[in-house]
Amino acid sequence: MSIAGGLPQGEVFSADCPSRRLLGEVTSKWGVLVLVALKDGPMRWSGLLRRIQGVSEKMLARTLRSFEAEGLVLRDARPVVPPHVEYSLTPAGREVTERLVPLVAWTEEHAARAAAHGERSPAGSGPRP
Amino acid sequence: MSIAGGLPQGEVFSADCPSRRLLGEVTSKWGVLVLVALKDGPMRWSGLLRRIQGVSEKMLARTLRSFEAEGLVLRDARPVVPPHVEYSLTPAGREVTERLVPLVAWTEEHAARAAAHGERSPAGSGPRP
């Protein structure tokens, strides 16, 4: 690696780089939350729906399917009645989630920090006298 | 911290959590690239526009402005002619970028890996016979 952190080449900066699409999916609004929700172990559909507050069935389905196709999430459906389906992270899914967690943790800390010392609205750089 | 990685409480999962908005900005399509582009030092408008291939002026402006308001990016405009404006990361911006870099690096590696061993299209789980 050349510098701190070590981007291989910085290929993401080229428009046609395939990692752009992958990055988009992983960092999508619900994608992040789905991956992080699964980091502690397998979860069922209804569990995800409850845990990730605000997600619609449509978006949960779409997100899970694209992750499944991408090889980040495994879908395990048992043909029983009533249906029992579990979603879990694949090894690749675990890799990316490990890198996602610190980011999410930071946003929580930063949001908390900002709220704590004054709640100055970020809309304007400084308060108008 | 309770568990590996350490999400404080997992507040992101509540719909009203302020970190959701912040997370959205930071993980936005161009947000990621802007932050990572700035990680090696200050850059000028035109430099960013060239380096981040595919970004429009509109989106670059919007992204930089929201980061500036969020306190992640500093805008330094020198009143000379022709205009000279430099963008750089604030300490907070550096913090989040440090957590972003491993993620971006992973997507590059993963995309490269996928391309290397067969380029099986992720659209369908298996090839149709």
Place this chain on the structure above:
DNA sequence: CGGTATCCCGTAGGATACTG
């Protein structure tokens, strides 16, 4: 050089209803 303003479009995303 470093932006804004305007128009336009695609898709992420939401609400609701229905099904195996």
Place this chain on the structure above:
DNA sequence: CAGTATCCTACGGGATACCG
């Protein structure tokens, strides 16, 4: 329980033109 189907809206994002 675990989804799909349908309809609809909002906004991210692109192209182009123009301004200090």
